[in-house]
């Protein structure tokens with residue numbers, strides 16, 4: 001068995017606990033950003049009438065449901 005003092009045991013335990021919290025935090029942040037990007041991609045702003053609508057199709061040119069004008073899906077991250 002490896003001889004270890006109480007202070008080293010506490011330091012090792014704290015380091016493992018904080019590393020686990022950091023890994024979970026990074027994982028949740030990656031999932032949250034991916035979900036936010038999907039929602040932002042589906043949200044379209046009509047430049048003619050100013051309405052906002054959601055479209056889940058994969059087309060880049062979309063018809064506005066209010067004024068029937070064509071809008072381009074923007075990929076800028078705001």
Ligand SMILES: [Zn+2]
Pocket residue numbers: 046047048049050051064065066067068069
């Ligand atoms: Zn419109």
